[in-house]
Structure formats: structure tokens, C-alpha cells
Amino acid sequence: MFYYLTLNKSIDIHPKHFGPKLREVIREKLIAETEGTCTGKYGYVVAVAKVDDIGQGRIRQDQSGFATFDVTYGCIVCRPYKKEVLDAVVTSVNKMGFFAQAGPLQLFVTQHLIPEEFEFDASGDNSWISVDQTTHIQIGTHVRVRIVGIKYDPTEVFCIATMKEDYLGVIGADFS
């Protein structure tokens, strides 16, 4: 689920940037340090929307010359929840399940959590095909899954998801 949050962060700036472009530098540094990171608390920071306020800089007293600015910024975060249902696009298929991507989230659906009527088929492209041959899960297929477990890395979020419940499954054909 996506949220718009207002957060604070302290940014250190090297004295060489103390010039007319200081605010821009602060903004760029903020973006570089927060976009793409993720934590357990807020999830994955997708983008910094705007910088609300840059506090007054304080020069550090440790002889490094750096100045620390308190920046308040608005950002969009993506935080998955454990029972959440979301749509994803399949990125790779193998005999143990398939990998899918939903925005910045990487999901894996194991064979155990794929409905029984699907069978793995390795002729040609790897894919999971239903017994009655009507539904295919290949690279590019849109699926609807429910998240079962989440793990946070400093830069990525990984989830395990299931497709084995009502109203979940393939919702769109090959879009690759």
C-alpha cells in the first residue's frame, strides 16, 4: 500500500557546497540518500515529493567542517502488509514457482501456493499451465496475489505470496 508521509532527516553537507546552490545540493543529497531505501517501519521510499523545510544548518564541532541540516520532506512510501492483496507482473518462472514484481516489491510464489490445477511446463518458455490449457503463467502475465511473508533488506523488499485463494490468480495475459 502506498502512503504519503512527512518525514525528517539530517543531512550532512561538505563545506565545498556552501554556495548559492546550497539548497539544491541539500535536496539532491536527500533524494540520493532516501529514494530506494527501505525500512521495516515505513517500507520502501519510492520518491521524495517535495522538501517542506530545511532547518538551520549547524556546523559540527568535530573539526570536519560539515554542517548538518534537518530536512523535513514529503515522500511516497510503499509498505506491503502481510495479508494484503495486490497485483503483480511475473518476471521469471521456474519449476519451483515464479517470481513477480509489484512496483518496487519482489515477490515469490512457490509451487505449494499455486493452485493445484497448474502444472509446470518446460517446453519452450518456462511456464505454468492449467490442466485444461486455458490459463498460462509466463513472463509478463499479470497476477493477483496475497502476501504471506515480508522481509526487508536495506535496499529491497521481498515477499512471499500465495495465489491459492479465492479471487486470486491470473488477471491478464502476456504483456511483455
Place this chain on the structure above:
Amino acid sequence: MSEPDSPGGSLDDALAAAFDGEFGEDEEERQVGDGATDDEDDGKGGNSTPSSDVDLDELGEKGFTEVESLQDDVGYVPPPAKRQRMIRFGAVEELGPSPGSAAAAAGGSGGGSAAAAAAAACAHPVWVFGLCGVCGVSKEAAAEAAGGADQYGQYLAGGGGGGASRHRSSGGSGGGAGGSQAGVVRLKHLHANKEVEVSTHEAERIRRDTMSRLLSRRRLILILDLDHTLLNSVHTGEVGEDSAPQLAEVLRREEEANLGPRRLLHRLADNKLWTKLRPGVFEFLEGLREAYEMHIYTMGDKTYAAEVRRLLDPTGRLFASVVAKDHSTTATAKDLDVLLSADELALVLDDTEIVWPGHRRNLLQIERYHYFPSDLRKWRADGTALLEQGTDESVTDGALATHMRVLRAVHTRFFSQDDPSLPPLELRDVRDILAQQRRRILQGCSLTFSRCWPQDRNPRREPLWQLAEALGATCLPAYDPQATTHVVAAGGGTEKVHQARSQGKAVVLPAWLQACSFKWSRLPEADFAVPEPTSDGRTGASSGGTAVRPAACGGGSSGGHLTAEEELRVVMAVAGGGGGGAADGNREQ
């Protein structure tokens, strides 16, 4: 902020004015802010505090409980999930109403097994991203919950004690039924940077599934090596000055032939590599794609492997998996365990035998493909590479074409219905069939060896002997005038050679055996005839195969027809002639 007592006071003022408002007051304020800012100043990664204290976890919880309370208000009970029924096995086992609604309400937690207590007893067969593939708990949480003494403890101990890349302690053989999951199989080639771990038990299950799937589709598995098997690659820096015009010539010729993506000479890796595909490779791949599920297994690194894969297969649909050096379980050998396939259905095409220690019987050894001279130099001091000679292997008659024919024959034989000598389909082993095919090559030949190895060694352990037997020949320890049909001699002039010549039997070099093995047919003995001892070491018509088996034999004891010097010359000539003749032997007729 102006300090009137500093001499540069006006400069300070000017600076202060320029940065008006940017910088806060000095020490006192810094100390006040010290406590707060100190623990937030490591810069990287998420030490943000909300200015409005929002807790996303709480929000999420609220949302879900709200939905549930709404459902309760209305009296709506979600029906038991239809997909929990095991339709496939005919008997419809519905989850009973209470576990059903418990499972549905518990949402995502493991609808995996059909047993009623599904939510509780997850066996954690697969770990991806450090999470259980079925119920989603993280590995650490599972370890704590289980308390360590039972299967999870073993599981983690097996995984942890497995060290960097070794695993599979009990080898999975008869891997304990049900719960005991000692040992883990780590698969690194499925996802770009995360590995998937599978318990041994689960790996067995997947293997069985794979086997039944392959048999029902009438396909076998073929694992292909890249370097020297399907292609030859060198760094652009290694290609010498003299080769440059020849390369240009080849490029020009291919441009004219207008082959497009099917050309054979390519530059890879931002022009740092020259890669020459073996002639006939596209025909080989296409000819076998129906019959075999193909995988690439190389000792190169994964970017190289991915690039070559794109070259060989632009559509990306041909190779079921690509395993590179970092994906192997051990650093110096290759093994089939990472593919989770069945050994009985898999064949390997590779140029070296030593990298497949456990799977010699699955291996079809192919002649090494040396196109670039600098590459040939690494293996042998002499001989001319194909580029220098300006020729190339034949598309229809070269090594790949031969092997394609052999593989097709094995496949046909494997799936043949009416052959009474074969066990039923489920029990067939492709290795046996391969061995049978191989024994046809020299069927009916009886060989005696001369001067091939020192007298004091056990002949049956000699690689030449074993090679000959694998090719279907009978090996005799001594010369038998009635039975022996060929004498294999590394040098001329021995008793056995004389006797054989006097009776008109063929006398051949050991290279003949190797060449027959590469070509999968009985080559004419005349091409490999041992020269008469009177000629001084020239090999005449010999056009031997590549790797000449040990011509280094200590045969001094069996009568000295040649002086030691002449003998040495014979040996060197044989080795040299073998190398140079290799390319000749493969040239287009």
C-alpha cells in the same frame, strides 16, 4: 553573529549575510541539539523521524480489523476457499468448516497442504529470501519457534554447517522419510541475487515430479558446456598481429553470406572478447530442441553465460536454465544436483571429463574446438588452429553433427516401445543406453596393445584399455593369432607388431581409439597406421585425432629394434603429427 573583536570582522559579516538564515547559532545551540542529532547522523538509510507521529503498522492493523468487524456485523462468513480442495486426486477433501474459516480468516498463513491443520504444521520445505515459501515466516522466527532440537534445528545446522557452498550432507540418498531434513540444497541460479534453498526432502519430490513430467512429454535432458564445446572465446588482447587480417577476412566473408544473427564470429563484452561459434551449432540446437530439454552449464561467469545464451538463442526460449561458475556447488567440478533433475534422464556434452567426477557415465565427450591460435597454444605447444589454416569444421560432418546424430539415436532408443531388451519406461536409464550405443563402435574388434604402457602395470586399469572396452572392443592381454584383429602400438618394431603385420592384421596408433570415440564410428585403420620402423620417424599418412594418449611408454625391455634416440623421435613425431593432423582430419572434404 558578528564578533567585533576579530580582525576580519567585516569579512565575517559579509559571509554571514550571504548565508543568512542558512546556518544556525553556534556552540550553545549545537550542544542543545547534540543529543538528538548525534544518533541520527550516520547519513545513510532511514533514520527519519516522522514529524507527525504516524505508525504504519497500526494503520494496517486498524484497517484489517475494521474489515473483519464489518464482516461480523453483517454476519458474513467467507465461504471456505474452493481452491483448498484437492481436485486432482478425485476424492474431494473439503476442509471442515471450523479449520476452513480459521484458515480463511488467518488469511495468508499457509494454505499449503490439504491437511486440516494446515496453518500450524508447515514443514518449511522451501526458503526464498530468508522466508519460508509456504507460510511466510522468516528463518529466524522459525528457528526460535521450533526451539532448535527438532527438524528445524537439524535443518539450520545442516544449512549453517554446510559452509559457503557445500551442502547436502547426507547426499539425500534415501533421505529420511517425512520429517528429517538434514541438509539443504542451495540453488543460486534461479534468481539474480537471491538464492533459493530447498530441503533435501523437497528436492527429492521435485526430482520425482521432473522425471514424470519429462517421461510423459518424451523428453530427456541435455546439459551443454560452452567453452571449447559449442564455441571458442579469446580476449581481443590475445589475438596476435598476424591473426588480425585473417579475422577480418572471416568477418568479410560472413558479411557477404548475410547470415545475420546466425553468423559464427562475434565480439562480446564491449568488444573485449572474440567468440567463434562452432559450425553446426544452430542446426544442433534446433535439431534437438524437441527431444531434449537443454541447459547450459559453464565454468564461465554469469554475465558471459547470459551473453552467449542470447547469441545462441535470441528468442530466449530454448534453454531451460543457465548455470554459471558461481552457481555450482563446488568450485572445481560440475554436478547435476543444482538442476534438480534426474540423473537417469540426463546427458552431458562437454569437452573435459575431469570436471564431471560423479557423472562420467552421463558424459558424451566432444573434441575440443580450437579456433584461435592463442587458445590452442594454451593447450599444446604445436599444431595449427583452424583460423590459421583458414578453414573450419564441417557443418554436416563435424563434431556437433556427429553428436546430434548420436543423441537422436539415444533418444529414439530410449523411448522405443517395442524393444524387449529394455526395461519398462520408468526404470530406463539413459546412461545404460548411451553405453550400449558406444559399445557398437568397435564391436567385433579384438585388440592387443603394444608399447602403450610399462610392463609392470596392470593393463586393465590403463585408460586406453578402458576406453577400448567402452567402445565395445575386446581387449586381449597378449597377442593371439586367431583372435586378435588389431594391434594398438605406440611405436613400431615390436614382436607383436611384426606378427600382426605378417598376418595382415591392422596395426594402429592409440590415437585411433580416441578418434573413434570422438567420431562415434570405426575410422579407417589406414589413417592411423603405425609407420614402419625403417622410416625415421615421419608419420606418413597418419592423421590422428587430437589428444593423443600417452605415447610415453617405457617399452625398452621388449627388444631394442630402435635405438633410444630414434624411438624418442618416433614418439615426438606421433604427438606432433597428431596435433597438426587434428584439424586436417576435421576439415571439409
